[in-house]
Structures are given as structure tokens and as C-alpha cells.
Amino acid sequence: MNTDLLWRAEALCAQTDPEAHYPEAGGTSAPAKRTCIACPVRRACLEHAIQAGEEYGVWGGVGQQELRRLIQARRAETEAA
Numbered sequence: 001m002n003t004d005l006l007w008r009a010e011a012l013c014a015q016t017d018p019e020a021h022y023p024e025a026g027g028t029s030a031p032a033k034r035t036c037i038a039c040p041v042r043r044a045c046l047e048h049a050i051q052a053g054e055e056y057g058v059w060g061g062v063g064q065q066e067l068r069r070l071i072q073a074r075r076a077e078t079e080a081a
């Protein structure tokens with residue numbers, strides 16, 4: 001197993017409702033974000049999503065639009081370095 005993904009074993013969404021993290025268009029991401037707030041691996045999850053370019057769903061308490069901004073910002077930082 002990729003040790004960078006060990007945080008997934010503690011993912012709170014896996015114990016609740018993973019589907020809530022992929023709301024349909026026009027749906028709410030609020031329940032997913034509430035789960036993330038209590039999740040012990042929130043930081044690792046968000047970092048994974050940014051590094052892996054996960055543009056869909058709620059990751060680390062961050063919704064799709066904000067996540068896309070963070071991914072673009074990271075790519076810009078990487079390209080500038």
C-alpha cells in the first residue's frame with residue numbers, strides 16, 4: 001500500500017456517507033463539509049486532493065470550486081519554482 005494514502009484508513013467519510021461528498025449539480029455540500037470538520041485526517045486529505053488534482057467532490061472540508069482554485073494555485077507555484 002502507498003504509505004502516502006494511509007490516512008484513508010481514518011477517513012470519517014468512509015464510516016458515514018461517502019456519496020455525500022459528491023453532491024449532484026445544484027445539490028448541497030454542507031453535510032459533507034460538516035463530516036470533514038470532525039475528521040482526524042482532514043489536512044492529509046486536502047493535501048492529497050491538491051497534489052492529485054482531485055477536482056470533483058468535497059475533500060478536506062473544501063468544496064469543488066475552492067478545490068479547483070487551490071489546485072490551480074499549486075500548479076502555478078510549481079511552475080514558477
Ligand code: SF4
Pocket residue numbers: 010011012013014021035036037039040041042043045046058059060061
Ligand atoms: S476530510 Fe472529509 S473527505 Fe477527507 S477523509 Fe475526512 S471526511 Fe473524508
